[in-house]
Amino acid sequence: MDTGTERKIRPSSLDRAAWIKGALAALADEGHAGLRVETLAKRLHVTKGSFYWHFRDRRDLVDAVLDEWKRGRIADIHKQTAAAPGKELEALRHTIEVYSASRNRKGLPIELAVREWASRDARAAAVVEEVDAERVACAARLFESLGLEPAEAAARSVLLYAYVFGFSLMRCNRFMPDSRAAKAWITERIAN
Amino acid sequence: MDTGTERKIRPSSLDRAAWIKGALAALADEGHAGLRVETLAKRLHVTKGSFYWHFRDRRDLVDAVLDEWKRGRIADIHKQTAAAPGKELEALRHTIEVYSASRNRKGLPIELAVREWASRDARAAAVVEEVDAERVACAARLFESLGLEPAEAAARSVLLYAYVFGFSLMRCNRFMPDSRAAKAWITERIAN
DNA sequence: GATTTTCAATACCGTACCGTATGGACACCG
DNA sequence: CGGTGTCCATACGGTACGGTATTGAAAATC
Numbered sequence: 001m002d003t004g005t006e007r008k009i010r011p012s013s014l015d016r017a018a019w020i021k022g023a024l025a026a027l028a029d030e031g032h033a034g035l036r037v038e039t040l041a042k043r044l045h046v047t048k049g050s051f052y053w054h055f056r057d058r059r060d061l062v063d064a065v066l067d068e069w070k071r072g073r074i075a076d077i078h079k080q081t082a083a084a085p086g087k088e089l090e091a092l093r094h095t096i097e098v099y100s101a102s103r104n105r106k107g108l109p110i111e112l113a114v115r116e117w118a119s120r121d122a123r124a125a126a127v128v129e130e131v132d133a134e135r136v137a138c139a140a141r142l143f144e145s146l147g148l149e150p151a152e153a154a155a156r157s158v159l160l161y162a163y164v165f166g167f168s169l170m171r172c173n174r175f176m177p178d179s180r181a182a183k184a185w186i187t188e189r190i191a192n
Numbered sequence: 193m194d195t196g197t198e199r200k201i202r203p204s205s206l207d208r209a210a211w212i213k214g215a216l217a218a219l220a221d222e223g224h225a226g227l228r229v230e231t232l233a234k235r236l237h238v239t240k241g242s243f244y245w246h247f248r249d250r251r252d253l254v255d256a257v258l259d260e261w262k263r264g265r266i267a268d269i270h271k272q273t274a275a276a277p278g279k280e281l282e283a284l285r286h287t288i289e290v291y292s293a294s295r296n297r298k299g300l301p302i303e304l305a306v307r308e309w310a311s312r313d314a315r316a317a318a319v320v321e322e323v324d325a326e327r328v329a330c331a332a333r334l335f336e337s338l339g340l341e342p343a344e345a346a347a348r349s350v351l352l353y354a355y356v357f358g359f360s361l362m363r364c365n366r367f368m369p370d371s372r373a374a375k376a377w378i379t380e381r382i383a384n
Numbered sequence: 385g386a387t388t389t390t391c392a393a394t395a396c397c398g399t400a401c402c403g404t405a406t407g408g409a410c411a412c413c414g
Numbered sequence: 415c416g417g418t419g420t421c422c423a424t425a426c427g428g429t430a431c432g433g434t435a436t437t438g439a440a441a442a443t444c
Contacts, residue, residue: 013421039400116361133367155374165358169361171310175321175325230432231430240394241394244392250432
């Protein structure tokens with residue numbers, strides 16, 4: 001079994017970040033159950049030797065995935081809510097619409113997978129809590145700048161995010177006569 | 193290995209329904225990943241011999257669980273929305289509150305687990321769609337009887353269910369100054 | 385009482401999965 | 415060129431898991 005010549009062909013190395021990226025893709029496609037070392041390796045066209053070079057164990061990867069997700073979400077929140085004065089309502093509407101767009105390719109499946117995982121894993125739950133706190137705070141700030149009181153601003157921002165996550169869990173496409181109009185009505189009911 | 197005397201003690205038999213019930217409990221505690229034959233058997237204090245007597249294979253159990261969940265949900269929907277004339281608003285508020293109650297012991301975790309599973313399994317997705325259609329139709333009927341137009345009634349019923357599911361995915365308890373008041377505000381915003 | 389049915393335990397097989405140990409290959413540096 | 419570091423492939427071990435085959439025992443039936 002001497003295949004030295006085959007072994008010489010080494011594609012560009014995978015770094016730790018590439019593994020995390022692959023794991024996030026698997027998370028979108030398969031949920032938490034997709035975070036398996038060997039199937040991830042296969043997905044990335046390497047074997048688990050590479051995995052164990054970069055990560056101590058599976059938990060190490062899982063924690064890295066959560067940290068990366070958090071970083072990305074919080075960066076997005078800040079981007080979405082960085083409205084110029086006078087454009088707050090527009091930013092809020094846009095936030096609703098981004099999530100309501102028919103099955104945001106990767107972001108929403110990952111979001112839902114992380115939240116399902118959070119119901120059973122303390123570490124994931126802590127991360128979700130941080131992200132939610134940041135989200136609700138940023139959205140509430142936008143609502144406040146529209147002249148709403150802090151209590152109502154907070155309620156609205158909770159409703160906003162609860163709606164978009166919940167809606168994505170529902171299967172309404174086939175039986176809703178006019179989902180476009182319904183969504184528009186709901187957006188106004190939340191934001192306005 | 194002759195332990196005939198131990199074998200003589202036979203507790204009352206498990207029937208198929210007991211297995212399905214145990215599976216639903218596991219679904220609440222562990223999500224779809226909890227539907228494993230051997231761990232279920234352990235949970236029910238038998239071995240998998242019993243399982244294979246009652247079910248052809250795991251898929252047979254899984255389908256039975258989905259059917260049972262659907263039957264139960266639809267029965268509940270009808271119960272919750274069977275409002276006496278003049279009590280429609282109350283029924284709608286109650287529906288929101290039932291789901292918003294702090295972590296409904298089993299119903300909501302199962303609901304969320306089934307929905308997560310539905311994002312990756314066509315059979316589960318079909319069941320969720322049926323349940324959603326029935327839910328939205330029943331709630332819309334209540335809204336209509338309050339004098340709302342069909343389009344607005346439909347939008348409100350979607351918002352109602354999207355909100356309660358989404359809210360249960362969020363982790364707001366620690367950072368929300370007054371979640372009770374926020375929930376009350378949201379309930380009125382949806383129902384009224 | 386003998387036979388049949390119902391229900392369940394267990395052995396076995398093959399595959400999946402995580403983690404550890406070992407060896408290989410390439411790049412870089414002194 | 416030899417040594418070191420980086421990165422990865424593979425073999426191995428142990429456990430989990432679904433499914434099949436076989437056997438045993440209690441309950442039901444004749």
